[in-house]
Amino acid sequence: MRRTLATTPAITQHFLTRDFGRESILIRSTARKAKVLPKILLVGSYLPRQCGIATYTYDLKNSLDAIFRDCFTVKICALASAIENHTYDQAAVESVLNTDEATSFDAVAKQINADTAISLVMVQHEFGLFKNNEEAFLLFLTKIKKPLVIAFHTVLPKPNADLKAYVKKIVSLASEITVMTNSSAELLQSFYQVAANKITIIPHGTHLVEHQNQAILKSKYKVKNRKVLSTFGFLGPGKSIETTLAALPAIIEKHPEVIFLIVGKTHPTLFNQEGNAYKQFLQEQVIAFGIENHVRFIDKFVPLPELLEYLQLSDCYIFTSKDPNQAVSGTFSYAVSCGCPIVSTPIPHAKEVLKNDNGFLFDFLNADQLADRVVVLLDNEELRNRMKLIGLHSSSANSWQNAALKHAETFSNQLEQQLKLTYKKPEINISHLRRMTTEVGILQFSKLNTPDLASGYTLDDNARALLVAAENYNLTRQKIDLQLVQKYLHFVLRCQRENGCTSLI
Numbered sequence: 001m002r003r004t005l006a007t008t009p010a011i012t013q014h015f016l017t018r019d020f021g022r023e024s025i026l027i028r029s030t031a032r033k034a035k036v037l038p039k040i041l042l043v044g045s046y047l048p049r050q051c052g053i054a055t056y057t058y059d060l061k062n063s064l065d066a067i068f069r070d071c072f073t074v075k076i077c078a079l080a081s082a083i084e085n086h087t088y089d090q091a092a093v094e095s096v097l098n099t100d101e102a103t104s105f106d107a108v109a110k111q112i113n114a115d116t117a118i119s120l121v122m123v124q125h126e127f128g129l130f131k132n133n134e135e136a137f138l139l140f141l142t143k144i145k146k147p148l149v150i151a152f153h154t155v156l157p158k159p160n161a162d163l164k165a166y167v168k169k170i171v172s173l174a175s176e177i178t179v180m181t182n183s184s185a186e187l188l189q190s191f192y193q194v195a196a197n198k199i200t201i202i203p204h205g206t207h208l209v210e211h212q213n214q215a216i217l218k219s220k221y222k223v224k225n226r227k228v229l230s231t232f233g234f235l236g237p238g239k240s241i242e243t244t245l246a247a248l249p250a251i252i253e254k255h256p257e258v259i260f261l262i263v264g265k266t267h268p269t270l271f272n273q274e275g276n277a278y279k280q281f282l283q284e285q286v287i288a289f290g291i292e293n294h295v296r297f298i299d300k301f302v303p304l305p306e307l308l309e310y311l312q313l314s315d316c317y318i319f320t321s322k323d324p325n326q327a328v329s330g331t332f333s334y335a336v337s338c339g340c341p342i343v344s345t346p347i348p349h350a351k352e353v354l355k356n357d358n359g360f361l362f363d364f365l366n367a368d369q370l371a372d373r374v375v376v377l378l379d380n381e382e383l384r385n386r387m388k389l390i391g392l393h394s395s396s397a398n399s400w401q402n403a404a405l406k407h408a409e410t411f412s413n414q415l416e417q418q419l420k421l422t423y424k425k426p427e428i429n430i431s432h433l434r435r436m437t438t439e440v441g442i443l444q445f446s447k448l449n450t451p452d453l454a455s456g457y458t459l460d461d462n463a464r465a466l467l468v469a470a471e472n473y474n475l476t477r478q479k480i481d482l483q484l485v486q487k488y489l490h491f492v493l494r495c496q497r498e499n500g501c502t503s504l505i
Contacts, residue, residue, distance in 0.1 A: 040074050043121060071419050204330060208337070227259070229315065243365055282297075319332050341384045
């Protein structure tokens with residue numbers, strides 16, 4: 001049986017004496033010794049490196065830091081290379097592993113083992129991150145004398161003998177394996193003979209987005225009165241964006257107001273090898289199809305707040321990866337979190353997420369099918385709205401907050417002394433309550449976070465709102481909160497009849 005970490009820190013007493021003439025006053029103080037918290041070390045690429053794993057590692061750390069308090073700390077061992085060497089936030093990143101240097105693997109392993117605060121190591125694994133030094137990577141895992149969790153971002157089916165041996169060796173060195181989809185777990189079991197009880201499925205986290213008005217966003221980004229299709233992420237041939245370009249003429253014939261936003265720049269690694277060759281190819285395709293007025297390149301690494309706005313203004317998100325073995329896509333997860341109706345190639349991630357009828361699948365490289373699916377969506381606003389709501393409701397279960405909970409449980413299960421998980425209380429935020437309140441009282445329903453005036457008012461909603469507003473006013477003593485109390489109270493009083501009963505509203 002695993003033991004629980006002690007939570008009561010040792011207390012030492014200090015006595016200070018202050019002399020006031022003949023009288024001395026004994027002042028007793030207590031000082032708590034700082035509790036040394038278990039350290040979780042995440043090994044993976046990290047911002048400002050521009051890649052999907054870096055963003056994932058960053059989001060995972062932030063979600064763990066935001067949810068938990070006084071139970072563990074999270075630090076980063078950032079992956080660098082000869083062409084990906086960055087200056088990192090020293091508060092988060094305490095070591096750097098250069099994957100192009102075998103000696104770096106050895107040095108970092110020694111550093112990890114020497115740090116007694118490190119209780120567990122989690123490695124974000126993607127084959128491309130370690131392709132130049134696979135043997136050094138395996139030796140690195142062998143040398144780590146801490147519980148080890150490996151997160152497989154990709155699991156390849158039908159491996160050859162060398163790949164199968166490589167993956168099985170990684171699995172044998174780990175105490176736990178995490179994957180993001182059911183299909184990845186099934187592949188590990190069927191092709192690599194990994195025991196089911198060694199695999200934990202933790203879906204890719206999604207951001208909880210406070211939704212903005214689509215028309216306002218379209219005006220902001222100069223696509224007013226356009227039907228917006230979008231895709232985003234680093235550009236490269238594997239994205240198969242040319243499939244969408246080939247589909248556009250048929251889409252434009254039905255919807256001449258369409259514009260396709262290609263958000264993102266060439267992948268840094270690809271750019272170092274061949275420059276902007278793929279983007280130039282796409283630009284040539286745009287000219288060849290005569291669709292210059294219907295395509296816009298946003299050629300930059302878009303920060304998260306701006307990216308979420310691009311996705312919210314989109315009428316349809318298009319995902320055209322031509323790799324059937326791509327287990328999961330971070331860009332796809334972002335689109336889901338923004339409620340975008342999605343048209344996607346049938347990668348495992350898409351097949352699992354879109355089974356809830358919040359999007360369409362089409363065959364790899366099939367521009368005709370893609371055009372048909374998009375036209376169906378653009379023809380039917382009610383269908384788009386329904387897909388948006390289904391997507392938002394289903395994605396909330398996979399929020400980064402829930403991903404953090406699942407990761408923390410996984411960490412705890414691998415430690416000799418299980419973590420006593422304690423949670424940070426979120427800040428009180430009644431902005432939606434205020435937004436839902438008119439001069440009459442609080443409305444019954446909203447559409448996402450937009451008040452629905454047509455839903456009207458009910459007594460029970462206003463009575464509950466009165467309790468919340470009164471409690472909040474006790475904390476804030478702000479006039480704006482007192483005004484809420486008055487509105488709800490007036491509503492309740494107006495509902496009361498002379499006989500003391502209340503009318504039904």
